[in-house]
Amino acid sequence: MHDSPFVNDVPAEEATAAWRRARAEAGCPERIPEAVVPVGDAVGRVTARPIWASRSSPVGDVAAMDGIAVRAADTHGASETAPLHLKADSYRVVDTGDPMPDGLDAVVMREHVHYAPPGDVAELLAAVPPYQHVRSIGEDVSAGELLLPEGHRLRPVDVAAAAAAGATELTVRRPPKVAVIPTGDEIVPIGSPPRHGEILDTNSLMLLAQAREVGCEAWAAPIQPDDAEIIGAAVRDAAAAADLVLLVAGSSAGRDDHTARVVAAAGSLAVHGVAVRPGHPVVLGTAGSTPVIGVPGYPVSAALTFDIFAAPLLAELEGAPPPHRPQVTARLTRKLPSVLGMDDWVRVRLGSVGGQIVATPLPRGAGVLTSLVRADGLLVVPSAVEGHRAGARVPVELLRRLPEIERTIVAIGSHDLVLDLAATALRAADPTLTLMSSNVGSLGGLVALRDGLCHVAGSHLLHPATGEYTLPYLDEMLPDRKPAVVRLVHREQGLLVPPGNPNGITGLADLAGGGLSYVNRQRGAGTRMLLDHELRGLEIDPAAVAGYAREEPTHLAVAAAVAAGRADCGLGIMAAARAFGLDFVPVAREPYDLVLDEESLDDPMLAPLWELLGSADFRASVEALGGYGTEETGHRIR
Numbered sequence: 362m363h364d365s366p367f368v369n370d371v372p373a374e375e376a377t378a379a380w381r382r383a384r385a386e387a388g389c390p391e392r393i394p395e396a397v398v399p400v401g402d403a404v405g406r407v408t409a410r411p412i413w414a415s416r417s418s419p420v421g422d423v424a425a426m427d428g429i430a431v432r433a434a435d436t437h438g439a440s441e442t443a444p445l446h447l448k449a450d451s452y453r454v455v456d457t458g459d460p461m462p463d464g465l466d467a468v469v470m471r472e473h474v475h476y477a478p479p480g481d482v483a484e485l486l487a488a489v490p491p492y493q494h495v496r497s498i499g500e501d502v503s504a505g506e507l508l509l510p511e512g513h514r515l516r517p518v519d520v521a522a523a524a525a526a527g528a529t530e531l532t533v534r535r536p537p538k539v540a541v542i543p544t545g546d547e548i549v550p551i552g553s554p555p556r557h558g559e560i561l562d563t564n565s566l567m568l569l570a571q572a573r574e575v576g577c578e579a580w581a582a583p584i585q586p587d588d589a590e591i592i593g594a595a596v597r598d599a600a601a602a603a604d605l606v607l608l609v610a611g612s613s614a615g616r617d618d619h620t621a622r623v624v625a626a627a628g629s630l631a632v633h634g635v636a637v638r639p640g641h642p643v644v645l646g647t648a649g650s651t652p653v654i655g656v657p658g659y660p661v662s663a664a665l666t667f668d669i670f671a672a673p674l675l676a677e678l679e680g681a682p683p684p685h686r687p688q689v690t691a692r693l694t695r696k697l698p699s700v701l702g703m704d705d706w707v708r709v710r711l712g713s714v715g716g717q718i719v720a721t722p723l724p725r726g727a728g729v730l731t732s733l734v735r736a737d738g739l740l741v742v743p744s745a746v747e748g749h750r751a752g753a754r755v756p757v758e759l760l761r762r763l764p765e766i767e768r769t770i771v772a773i774g775s776h777d778l779v780l781d782l783a784a785t786a787l788r789a790a791d792p793t794l795t796l797m798s799s800n801v802g803s804l805g806g807l808v809a810l811r812d813g814l815c816h817v818a819g820s821h822l823l824h825p826a827t828g829e830y831t832l833p834y835l836d837e838m839l840p841d842r843k844p845a846v847v848r849l850v851h852r853e854q855g856l857l858v859p860p861g862n863p864n865g866i867t868g869l870a871d872l873a874g875g876g877l878s879y880v881n882r883q884r885g886a887g888t889r890m891l892l893d894h895e896l897r898g899l900e901i902d903p904a905a906v907a908g909y910a911r912e913e914p915t916h917l918a919v920a921a922a923v924a925a926g927r928a929d930c931g932l933g934i935m936a937a938a939r940a941f942g943l944d945f946v947p948v949a950r951e952p953y954d955l956v957l958d959e960e961s962l963d964d965p966m967l968a969p970l971w972e973l974l975g976s977a978d979f980r981a982s983v984e985a986l987g988g989y990g991t992e993e994t995g996h997r998i999r
């Protein structure tokens with residue numbers, strides 16, 4: 362395997378075991394050395410020894426309330442009808458926390474004491490039991506008691522209790538030291554404007570922050586060129602100073618991918634390739650007696666590699682339990698294919714519909730870091746499972762707190778920028794409210810609504826026979842529901858063309874003849890149905906439109922394709938043209954509606970959305986996007 366440039370994927374568990382054996386053989390320490398630190402600096406550290414109380418807290422009996430200390434026996438028989446009068450020499454005024462005066466064993470709260478003439482006689486209307494309102498010695502902790510075991514990550518309450526129990530210093534594991542080594546001739550530091558072909562070193566930024574987030578001391582070496590000797594020297598230097606080395610990129614089979622060879626030369630190569638996706642070309646090994654991870658360069662792979670391999674090792678070195686995220690069961694809002702033979706780590710957005718958590722898979726590409734940015738959870742499709750059908754119940758690890766997930770309006774269907782605008786406005790007004798919209802096309806949205814997987818479905822489905830939008834589909838698609846329809850906007854659909862409209866395109870009629878290349882939307886997208894409808898009207902055969910078969914999933918993706926010169930035109934909304942500096946040739950004006958269950962109209966969580974749609978400010982900001990009409994925004998049309 363050492364000589365092969367090819368990645369040889371092994372199951373994650375096997376990889377972990379092989380790496381553990383290699384670390385033991387190389388003499389890697391099982392634990393990080395101990396350090397004695399002042400209690401005040403110990404939060405976040407892991408105890409290397411148990412913490413025993415050397416002092417009781419409180420150190421003696423103390424008053425638990427402001428009032429007077431008395432002898433309980435003296436108060437026998439006191440009642441409303443037979444008030445008891447205590448002279449000044451048989452009680453003492455005390456405040457909370459004062460040591461109990463000798464011979465006195467109970468406290469009467471100030472509120473229950475009346476002073477009778479001559480002013481220092483205390484009148485009690487009730488008897489008190491011994492030790493009323495007294496905190497006795499050791500109530501919190503007694504000398505000799507075990508306060509915390511070894512292997513406990515110290516929290517603010519822990520260090521306070523340790524100090525109360527007599528500790529001034531604690532024996533903990535010092536923070537693990539993590540060295541990050543970015544590699545690659547094309548990698549440039551953050552802050553320098555990258556030229557085409559150059560890549561910003563965002564992985565170092567992220568990996569350092571991930572290491573620090575789990576309590577490590579972390580640093581990054583300078584970016585290393587694609588040179589095995591130079592990288593090897595950097596690995597040896599880092600290994601001499603760190604508890605874990607993260608060698609970034611160069612992990613796969615490219616001409617400049619040296620990681621596996623460098624690690625083999627610096628110590629031992631235990632694993633090259635794990636059956637996880639993303640992140641499969643990961644390298645696990647040692648350099649001297651320091652563990653090394655060859656972190657795949659793609660950002661999502663890099664982030665997940667830290668989670669899957671680095672974080673558990675770092676916890677182990679500190680003698681702490683491995684990191685763990687809470688898990689929930691969620692229903693998938695759409696089908697999720699997955700390859701056999703790989704654990705597939707899928708990023709999902711979550712919401713709660715009808716009391717059930719629903720999960721919408723995000724884009725899978727290992728370079729799509731925004732998929733992790735937007736993720737509320739991680740769903741692992743195990744290697745033996747070939748994906749899931751829509752509606753399937755799946756386990757999801759939470760990346761966001763449940764109460765936030767539960768306050769998420771789930772919009773599925775056709776996507777529109779106005780929904781993004783609404784999402785930001787709703788969040789600005791209420792930081793606990795999220796509007797999540799995911800794009801599966803108008804038809805997909807109505808299917809999700811039918812199956813109870815979303816709150817609202819965004820739709821602009823043209824019904825060719827009637828020329829009406831969305832409404833004619835509802836009885837057919839949602840026979841068991843009582844759908845309501847709220848108008849979001851009218852919007853202008855048109856051809857997105859390069860700036861200056863170099864082909865002089867005037868409308869869809871120009872697609873006849875096949876001289877222009879077109880970029881289409883996916884089946885089920887309202888924009889595609891509009892195209893088909895218009896082509897029929899113009900008697901143009903779709904098969905004769907060059908590029909009809911090329912599909913993009915969103916308006917913005919169509920705009921990006923035109924901007925990059927991959928097509929001469931594509932149908933989309935004006936706002937997408939603006940975003941990419943394209944020209945726009947109007948084709949049609951269509952309504953874009955939100956479809957929902959009638960009873961959802963009264964769902965308090967959705968109320969801020971209806972309020973927003975009625976606000977003049979919001980309408981003005983929609984109009985400012987260009988190509989939108991808001992005269993019916995927020996109107997219920999069914």
Ligand SMILES: Nc1nc2c(c(=O)[nH]1)N[C@H]1C(S)=C(S)[C@@H](COP(=O)(O)OP(=O)(O)OC[C@H]3O[C@@H](n4cnc5c(N)ncnc54)[C@H](O)[C@@H]3O)O[C@H]1N2
Pocket residue numbers: 368543544545548560561562563564565609610611612613614615618639640641642656657658659660662727728
């Ligand atoms: N023939 C094969 N090609 C690839 C394979 C494979 O198995 N066989 N695996 C693919 C997979 S999966 C991944 S993941 C990547 C791993 O790439 P490397 O670790 O070899 O890294 P590079 O090729 O040098 O770079 C890839 C990519 O990573 C990004 N990158 C790299 N460094 C940084 C950094 N410091 N900050 C941000 N981003 C970084 C960058 O986008 C590079 O283009 O290989 C596939 N290919």
Ligand code: MOO
Pocket residue numbers: 637638639640641642657659662726727728
């Ligand atoms: O395995 Mo790679 O890490 O999918 O992108």
